[in-house]
Amino acid sequence: MPKPSHKDTLLAEGMRVLHEYGFNGASVRDIVQAAGVPHGSFTNHFTSKEAFGLEVIELYFAAARCDIRDTLCNDELKPLFRLGKYIDVHIKLISRNDSRNGCLLGNFVADSNDSEPIRSRINAIFAETERCVAYCLDAAVEAGELRADTNCQQLATFIVSSMQGAFLLAKAQRDPAPVVNLKEVLFSTVLQRAR
Numbered sequence: 001m002p003k004p005s006h007k008d009t010l011l012a013e014g015m016r017v018l019h020e021y022g023f024n025g026a027s028v029r030d031i032v033q034a035a036g037v038p039h040g041s042f043t044n045h046f047t048s049k050e051a052f053g054l055e056v057i058e059l060y061f062a063a064a065r066c067d068i069r070d071t072l073c074n075d076e077l078k079p080l081f082r083l084g085k086y087i088d089v090h091i092k093l094i095s096r097n098d099s100r101n102g103c104l105l106g107n108f109v110a111d112s113n114d115s116e117p118i119r120s121r122i123n124a125i126f127a128e129t130e131r132c133v134a135y136c137l138d139a140a141v142e143a144g145e146l147r148a149d150t151n152c153q154q155l156a157t158f159i160v161s162s163m164q165g166a167f168l169l170a171k172a173q174r175d176p177a178p179v180v181n182l183k184e185v186l187f188s189t190v191l192q193r194a195r
Contacts, residue, residue, distance in 0.1 A: 006035060010045060010052070015056045017030050022107055022110075024111050028042050053108065054118060057104075079140035087182070087186075090163065105122050107171075109122055126160060134153050
C-alpha cells in the first residue's frame, strides 16, 4: 500500500507559515512541523525551498483568481462597483490576524528578491492582475462611468501599485486603514476626475 501524499498539507500549512514568517524567515523545518509531517515528505515533493515557494505562490494566486473572477471580471455587475468590491475583498483579507501578514505576493518580493523564478512569476501575476483591473476600467468607460479618454492601463497600474503599497503599510501599522484610505481616495478623488 502506497504512503499517503502530504503535498497538499505541506502547501496549505506552508503557505500559512510563509505568510506569517516570510520566505527567508521560515525554514523547511518550520514548514514540516506546522504540517505535522516528516522532513522527508518535503524532499519527496519539492526539489528545493524555491520550488516549494513557487507552488505556494500558485496556490495563493488560484484563490486570488477566484476573487478576480467574482469581482473585476464579473460582467453581471457594474464596472466601478466591481472595482470597489475587489478592494473590499482585500480589506477583509488584510484585516485577518490584526493585519500582520500583508499580501503574500508583496511579502515574497520583499523577502526573496534573489530568486529570479519567484520574482519573474510574481511580476507575471501582477501583470495579469493589472490586465484584469484594466478590463474592469475599460468596461467602466464603455458603460459611461469613466470618460472616454481615460488611460485605463495607466490607471490599472496605479491601482495595483497603490494597493501593494497600502498592503505594506497595513502590515507595518497592523491596521487595514491604509487600504480603506486607498479605496476612499480612489473613489472620491481619482475616479471622480476620470468621470
